[in-house]
Amino acid sequence: MAHFPDDFVPDEDFRSSDIEIDLPVNPHADLGKKAIARMDKTAFRDRYESKAAVKQATLVTGAVSTVVARARWANLFYNFLEVTLQKNRKVHVPTAEDIERFIRTVPKHLRSPRESGVISYSYLQYGLSAVIKTLKFDYKTFALSTHGAQRLQNAFADLKKQGAITKDPYLIRQYVTARVLKRLVGALITNALTHGTTSWDKVLARALSMVTQAATVGRAGDVALNSLYKGNEYLRFEHVRIKLAHNSAGNEVLVCQVKMEYRKGQKTNGAAFEWVRIDILENDQPRYLCFVTLLLVCAMRMGAVEAQSLQEVMEQCRTAPNRILKWAQPAWPVLMRFTQTGLDIPQAGTVYQIGDTVRLAAELAGLPVIVRTHDIRRGSMRDLSYLPPSSARGLATDFVANAAGHSNRTMTAGITQSYIGPQKSGNWDKRVAAIDKGDQDTISEAFDLDITAAPYKRARLTMDEVTTFAAESGLDHETRKARRTVVTKLQRKKKSDWIDTAGESRPSITPTKAAHPSSPASDESDPDDPTYLDSDGSASYEDLGAEELLFGGSVEDLSNESLDELMQENGTPSQSLPPELSLRPAEFIEFFSRINTYRYASAATLDNAATGGSRSTPSFFPNVCPNAKYGCEFVCNFVQGLEVHVASYPTNAEEHARLAAAREFRCTYDGCTKKYTAKANLVEHLRTHEGKPRVDPRPCHVAGCDPSIVYTECELQKHMDMAHSGYKPTGCMISGCKHVAPFATFQAIRIHLRKVHKLEGEELAALLEGLKDKALAAPDFRKKRTxxxxxxxxxxxxxxxxxxxxxxxxxxxxxxxxxxxxxxxxxxxxxxxxxxxxxxx
Structure with a gap:
């Protein structure tokens, strides 16, 4: 570079453009040298692959459910453009007029779960947003002018006026708060304790699923598997840390943190997660709402943890270096998939399982409303809004942001909170503790529900009912799939009728039957408008920004009428719970981690029962007579047997108690407290006081036997087996058996083979075949009664x-x-x- 003195004066013909100045030396020229070398080697392939990737790229922004819903609307629009409007999408850039014609046409081809079949205003609004977003991605010259937007708004107004779309609410936003959840979970477990169940694993997993969603203030899709995902995007045991710590009093307590890695919109972002603190509930709080307790119960039953009791859990934590519980199966899902008879371990449960669980629990609790999983999230957030401000600690506030020099935008983006880290105190225990408080500002005074006197019972449908309903509704019922659809619709109608009947004293919460023209009938099992579904498993309106909706409105399908508006003057009826639900923590875990009773379905019920883990040996559920409190000791494994037994009693339990007292026959001997309900039984008992056998001795009536010899009942049976059965005393046929003496009766050798040699079925029958033939060939000494x-x-x-x-x-x-x-x-x-x-x- 040339240097000139300060007083240098150039010649008149000097031009600065004649001066050549070197470019500066790049101090970073060597950075990225290795990557550049690799790029140079694959330049041609990269050029081809990048061009192909650009040409084949599709719109995939947003959650998978959002992508699927948007793609569905794009398919509808492009088919309309090419088939109906006869325009080639490859050369024709869609216009606002094309979109308007589509919007005015498509509603009559879609159907809704409403009785009228009319789709919702907001669903079509979502479709318009999806189409516009797709067109902006597919066509670089596409633009929607102010004129086009105004025309589209007018089209919506026309369609609503014509009745082609509706803003009438289909479902009501409910708020399943901690107080409501207490009733739901309590009803679910109480039903199993009272009436039996086909799987305790499923009952407890159902309870855990609802409590997990409430305690984490999450969506069902945050903890369970969304069917649109194929990986392991669900809550696993490795995401739960249970640690043994000391409270302020110095006592050992279990604390819990849950890693929420799969919040909505973050399922594919491994770096985006948060830790949620969930403390174990106090002893006086309902154990069946304690996340830690239910999690340990389910883990013990499945074998996801080696400990088999609360004491063993705490001991395992004490011996661990970090005092954190070690899971035996950390990769297993916390919420397992259901089968007809139990759990499909270790397959993950889906969001639809939680939806079914919430609806089932609402029916058992006598809640005459339609409840969805997202209502748990709404209720959880409402719970939080009623907690005192002092309960929220560890949150990013303006004070913290100012001290750190963070702007409001930085704090809103969550950066300030990321510096603070996870909350060190949970809120679930505080929300549960607020249930029973009597202060005016607490949750208990704000949420009184309209509860029916009895739970909803799903009716058993006959084939005639299904056929009649199908004929009246114009539905096909010839194939098995079609009949299943008819049954679903009929059950839904029966429940809707029950809701209407139970809610006659309050505003209707059932779908409004507006005077809209019906859409074309369809034999599809799923409606086009999914607003009635659990939105955790499908596209959600939360994905739409205000700038995309053109109208600036919110979802119209959900009314704001809620459980709060179903309050009664006398409050909510108290819920009668079994004593097992009031056990202390250790006893609660001990009982529910082991209970393994099954409602009888067939003789093979226990053969297919779940075993292992902390479960007890499978046994049948004992059906106890409802009059047990009046002294009835009847117990039966079969529901049918109990029904026959109950039919023999007066329908009024008090009347039964009076008659039972009137039929008491007490022993008259001093010091004897025996009493009987039949006089014959008392007479038989009195013979024992008189030194007489219970039955008068009698002779054997078989021809050839000495009639002068009499036998007691037991002696007569032995005489029959030895003298008249046709059986000859035989020793054990199993080689090496230590029992060398012959068996005097056929029954004795049969019992020996079963108990000692564990023989059953065909193997036992083969050994006894010859002996059994002789026994059957013997004269029948029993009297035959015609x-x-x-x-x-x-x-x-x-x-x-x-x-x-x-x-x-x-x-x-x-x-x-x-x-x-x-x-x-x-x-x-x-x-x-x-x-x-x-x-x-």
């Missing part, structure tokens, strides 16, 4: 005259019919015999 009447199963003979309201069509045995006629119709034995003599048997 029935007085030949019984044919019939219904109640009084049903034809309208005097019987029993829904039972046939009584399969004379005993069942007798019980019914004597207990329900108070018919005497003489009257019943007269009826039977007329040919009813």
């Amino acid at each position: 029935p007085k009447y030949q019984y044919t199963p019939i219904g109640c003979p009084l049903a034809a005259t309208g005097d019987c309201k029993s829904k039972r069509q046939l009584y399969k045995s004379r005993r069942d019919l007798t019980l019914h006629m004597r207990s329900i119709h108070k018919m005497t034995a003489a009257e019943l015999n007269a009826l039977l003599a007329e040919g009813l048997e």
Whole structure:
């Protein structure tokens, strides 16, 4: 570079453009040298691949559910453009007129779950936003002018005026607060404790799913698997940290943190996550709402943790270097997939499972409203709004942002909170503790619900009902899939009728039947307008920005009428809970981690029962007589057996207690407290006081036996087995058996083979085949009684005259019919015999 003195004067013909000045030396010229070398080697391939990627790129911004919903609307529009308008999308850039014609046409081809079939205003509004966003991506010259936007607004107004779209709410926003959740979870577990269940694993997993969503203030899709995702985007045990710590009093307590890695919009961003603190509930708070307790119960049953009790959990934490519980299966999902008989371990449960759980719990709790999973999130946020400000600690505030020199935009973007880190105190325990407080500002005074006297029971549908409903609704019912659709619609209608009946004293919350023209009938099982679904599993209106909606409005499909508006003057009816739900933490975990009873379905029920983990040996659920409090000791594994038993009692329990007291036959001997409900039983008992056998000795009546020899009941049975069964004493047939003496009776050798050698089924039958033949060939010493009447199963003979309201069509045995006629119709034995003599048997 040339240098000139300060007093240098150039010649007149000097031009500065004649001076050549070197470019500055780049001090960073060597940076990226290795990457540049690699790029140079693959320049041609990169040029081709980048061009192909640009040409083939599709719009994939947003959550997967948003992408799917947007693609659906794009398909509808492009098909309309090419088939209906006869325009080539490759050369023609869509205009506002094309979009307007599409918007005016498409509603009549879509259907909604409403009775009218009309789609919602907001669903079409979402479709318009999806189409515009797609066109902006596909065509660089596409633009929507102010004139075009005004025309589209006018089109919506026209369609609404014509009744082609509606703003009438289909569903009501409910708020499932901690208080409501207490009733839902309590009803779910109470039903299983009272009436039995086909799987305790499923019952407890259902309870855990609702509590997890509430405690994390999340969506169902934040903790369960969305079917649109194919990876492991769900809450796993490795995301839950349970640590043994000390409270302010110095006592050991379990604390919990949950890593929320898959919040909405963050499922593909591994760096975006937050830790949610969930403290264990106090001893006086409901254990069935404690996330930590339910999680440990489910983990013990599944084998996701090695500990089998709360004490073992705490001991395992004490011995761990960081005092954190170690999971045996950290990669397992916290919420497992359901099967018909239990859990499909280790497959992840879906968001739709939580939706089914919430609806089932609402029915069992007698809640006459339609509840969805997102209502739990709404209720959780409302809970938080009622907590005192002092409860919120560890949050980014203006004070913290100013001290750090952060702008409002930085704080709003979440950067300030990322510096602070996760909250060190949870809020779930505070929200649960606020349930039973009596202050005016607490949640308990704000949320009183309209609860029905009895839970909703899904009706058992007959084939005639399904066929009739299908005919009246114009639905196909020939194929199995079609019948399933009809059954779903009929069950939905019955529940809607129940909701209407239960809510006669309050505003209607069922879909409004507006005077809209019906859309074309369709045999599809799913509607086009998904606003009635749990939005956690599908596209959500939350994805739309205000600038995309053109109208600046919000979702119109959900009314703001809520559970708050269903309050009664007398408050919510109290919920009667079994004592098992009031156990202390250790006892609660001990009981529910082991309970493994099954409602009887078939003889093979226990063969398919879940075992392992902390579960007890599978057993049948004992159906106890509802009159047990009056002294009835009847217990049966079969529901049908209990129904027959109950039918023999007066329908009024107090009346049963009075009659039972009147039929008491007490022993008259001093010091004896025995009492009987039948006089014959008392007479038999009195013989024991008199030193007499319970039954008078009698001789054997088999021909050839000495009639002068009499036997007691037990002695007579032994005599029959040894003298008249055709069986000859035989030793054990199993080689090496230590029992060398012959067995005196056929029954004795059979019991030996079963108990000692564990033989069953065909193997046992093969060994006993010869012996059994001899026994069957022996003379039958028992008296054969010819029935007085030949019984044919019939219904109640009084049903034809309208005097019987029993829904039972046939009584399969004379005993069942007798019980019914004597207990329900108070018919005497003489009257019943007269009826039977007329040919009813």
